[in-house]
Amino acid sequence: MSDDVIWHCIRHNHCSFMAKITTGIFCRNPYNVTGICNRSSCPLANSRYATIRDHEGVFYLYMKTAERAHMPNKLWERVKLPRNYEKAMDVINKHLEFWPKLLVHKIKQRLTKMTQYRIRMRKLQLKVREKVMTVPRKKTQRDLRRMDKAEIAAQLEKNIESELKERLTKGVYGDIYNFDLKNFEKVLDMQEGDVVVEEEDEEEGVVEYVEGDDMEEMGDMEDMEDFEGLSDGGTDEDDLLDEPVGNKPKGSGSDLKRNVGKRSRKVLTEVEQDEEANIRQRTRM
Secondary structure, eight states: OOHHHHHHHHHHTOOTTEEEOSSOEEEOOTTOSSSBOSTTTOSSSOSSEEEEEEETTEEEEEEEOGGGTTOGGGOEEEEEOOSSHHHHHHHHHHHTTTSOHHHHHHHHHHHHHHHHHHHHHHHHHHSOOOOOOOOOHHHHHHHHHHHHHHHHHHHHHHHHHHHHHHHHHHTTTOSOOOOOHHHHHHHHHHHHHHHHHHHHHHHHHOOOOOOOOHHHHHHHHHHHHHHHHHHHHSOOHHHHHHHHHHHOOOOOHHHHHHHHHHHHHHHHHHHHHHHHHHHHHHHHO
């Protein structure tokens, strides 16, 4: 089929690579040199055609001739272009020496543009930029709901724990319990801390009234009354003992020490005599 017939069918009937927009008609075929849908740039309507393609940063020169039109698997001849711009130009001039000048010019323009955007890509890769990550809205809402449920569950656990502690203190479940030893020790430590705080409060601000030992005081008063009765009826032994001690002259330190010792012995004997007198008086009554 001739190139004119193919172009007539593509242009006026239907082409899957054609893209019509307000600014013009473009071609989405990857082998198109300019990207514009016209007769000279269409890779389908030209049996002799050439273009440049990029494969992972490496440029290749693709060439198509009419002699290979009957072999679709070998339709395009591919030549690798060097990274150097001038050497790539020399390779293009060598392989497209007898091709139409307009097509060779378009291929060189395409090589220039592709070289420029490859340089810009390398510069952008060297720069450190923030990577924008999209987070699905459903996932964020799901996470928020899970957080709310977890907070509610934590509050319920705290309420249950406090209620169980109150029941244990009140003795609702009896004397036998079957729970973890660590939790039991924790509750005991808390209770001990509460008891210490209560004792400190009582020592600071509470005023208490304590009942005295009335029976012992009454016994002491009766003993004193017995002593008074003996002093009135009997001989005044206290006065006899006190007079010679008060009239003794002052002496040396050793004499004073001896006198003190003697006086203490007399006092002891006096107490014993008083006790014997009390016993005799009680037996007479």
